Amino acid sequence: MDHQEGREDDMDGKLYINGEWQEADSGERIDVLNPATGERVGTAAFGGQVETKRAIDAADQAFPAWRKRTAEDRGKILMRWHDLLVENQEEIAEILTKEMGKPFAEAKGEILYSASFIKWFAEEARRIYGRIVPSAQENSRALVMKQPIGVVASITPWNFPAAMIARKVAPALASGCTFVGKPANLTPLTAIKMVEYAEEAGVPKGVLNLIVGKSSAIGSEMTSNTKVRKLTFTGSTEVGKTLMKQSAETMQNLSLELGGHAPIIICDDADVDLAVDGVIASKFRNAGQTCICGNRIYVQRGIADVFTEAFAEKVRALRVGNGMEEGVDIGPVIEKASYDKIAQHVEDAVTKGAEVVAGGKGTTEDEVYFFEPTVLSGVNEDMIIMKEETFGPVAPIQLFDTDEEAVRLANNSRFGLAAYFFTEHMARGMHIGEGLEFGIIGWNDGAPSMAQVPFGGMKESGMGREGGIEGIEAYLETKYMKMRI
Template sequence: MLDDATQTYGLYIDGAEVGPSSGQFFPTEDPYTGKVWGQIARGGAEDVAQAVAAAKRALSGEWSKISPSARGKLMRRLADLLIARADRIAEIERRDNGKLAAEVVAQVRYVGDYFHYYAGLADKIESHVIPTDKAGVFAYTKYEPKGVIGIITPWNSPLTLTSWKLAPALAAGCTTVIKPSEFTSASMIEFAALFAEAGFPPGVVNVVTGFGPEVGAPLVEHPDVAHIGFTGGEIAGQKIYELAAKGLKTVTLELGGKSPNIVFDDADLDQAVKGVVSGIFAATGQSCQAGSRLLLQESIHDAFLEKLIAFVSTAKLGDPASLETQIGPVATKPQFDKIMGYIDIAKGEGARCVLGGKARPDLGPQFVEPTIFVDVRNDMRIAQEEVFGPVLSVIKFKDEDEAIAIGNDVAYGLAGAVWTKDLKRAMLVTDKLKAGTVWVNNYRATSFTSPFGGFKRSGIGRESGINAVHDYLETKCVWISSDLEVPNPFIRR
């Protein structure tokens, strides 16, 4: 358990925790109590420059001399250290963002599994010999680390979403500078300290905390940063893409979603109810892949809604540290205000609230009841815009064609789900939905082995899985002459 004393966190640069160049810190609050529990270093452009310089030195220094197999051993050592410290680091993350204790402990341990996976991949990035149509030459490809990687992550799952970028980047041989959300920086600083303990050379992993304009923008714009990996909101992602484009940097962007959870009349309704609840109310709805649009076939609409309301009504809201709690607080005050604003917008548009719809100040300053709206049209803002909270919009449909049309009629394409016992229907709908992940008779299953990312305005690129490592590699083609005599270029043959 953490004590009640205020914790102070510096930056992590070149293998050590250091103070910010400004000398300034800012408070971080516990979403459950609203009380300040820590002070976070307020980094700036000067700190970013120092971190990038450290990462650049490491890239051409000791880190570059470590074999891929040795990189894998370091990553396995790190993973074991993280798993051993999971309870403490999870408690820090829980205190920062209000996520349920049981969920965040499992997430932190699973981050260790991510590093184990990519540790095994580090020495399996194989080059290829290329058969060519040119005589007298031998051609092959080789892969080289892209360089210094900038990683910018949000507040909902800090270590998990950082690991999706950091683990493959390290497996590729890159070095990194990480900018966590200003709302949830503490667990990343705690995690960063494990790299030195695991034996990583200084400068391979650096963390600069602070605010977007003061840290994020200088990191994206720095000429020595080769690639940006970002998870967050659509507007911020668009700005990062624009800044990166000025430097011709590559990007991986995992952005917003408005995912359809489609329940057909032949589905196992009891199982589908649990899947719908997991899809939208887990993590208090603060998940990019949240199934925030429930599409119900007309023939089961009323019966399913009755089951759903009864089930959600039993949810226990309260202290995220308690293992009995099922829904915790909203992570930040701005997000709480945004959610309450969208509830008002939905009511103003004519959607009917059949459950929740209110704040719960008796539980804490940032609690929102699990909320369900019916009579929702897909052109309403509540059905088109990402709320990022425990708010579900229920939309009726007649048949498969209408379900597909409604499911795709949104700017996003991150995820979706289909609930049916009909294999033909499942395959038809999964083929037609424009989304990067489609679940059939389940929701929110992810793995380090499988790619994750979105279509349309949900982002660019894929994270996790074998192919993710190639986002952090450059491909070089080498041509070796096997003919000892170079042809005279002025003699035509």
């Protein structure tokens, strides 16, 4: 951890516990660096187990009063928060770009995407319905009701520092739960700024708390504390499994959105121009550092040359650089370990016979890491890039002959988060879509995510759904009550 003299333009991030901004008990702080320049963006207080326990206690104490607020009241506060985020979109997006690296236009889009979840769940709060079930006896009534689950703990990743916390905190607060969130240590400042606006919107003390700090200490407290009734996590499958094991002792309700290895199928009747644009939208958003970005591209043999040429031409035109510069399409890779993995995947593929059609190189000057948007042809199943998630701007192309082969190749993964396919034939598309073992599917669409639809995966890509009506159900308990009258 670097500790340097402060600068006037530094953002000074603190922990937010029980409605108060505070330093860690130890006084420790961490530097937040811009991955495009290596320069410091700001600093953040660095807490641990003690601060996490204090935040959980605050959330537990705030829960009874918050759950009693009407859904309309909670929704009004969330809508004020939504409006503040939209009004201050550029300010928050600049922080996001500087600490995470994605192009400023993408960052602005993420703030609006984040706000859309808050708006959606502010409205969904009014639609938490129970029901009366016809009873088998004349003198009894059967009621099924929905109630907030309680204190929610959240751990979110660095690649979408605004959207991931919004997608969790919005349904939690809308349903009447209270919340303790931990953003990634690489990108805490965006979440801190968002919570500042939540405070301004009128979220009561203790209802929303934010802890930055030592991941193992915070995670252990969240999973072992019996006041926490639900844990929601977005991140790697390996960490998700660890949290699942840790939370078994307290039988916490879990929502886990984990790793992906998304396939993209391009059929021979696809609109090639639409497919090219769709693959670029999926693959190269956030420099390929997204859990649902296309990682494996399967192109039917008859159109392989046409598609690859058109795709590579557009990829070569993408501009790499600092996300705050005008016209930049691809920002930096977040850190050295990520860069090394990308380079290894490309090297392994080339060694085993793949051809670099576009890009293929990176730069590592001054501990800043960029990788060119890259297209590989002649790829096969033996290459690491078709087995592991790259999390970078590399698009490997493998050929297929039949739809059955394409679906088999696509499903040949322990992950099942997102998949994409391009075809203009309705029956063909229905068969492919129904055959794919993935929670999210884009048909002729490289960007299927929306606040009003469920987001989540199958197999080792996690459990539970975020967004849509399913997203608020994840924060509710179902209670049945029988009355004799």
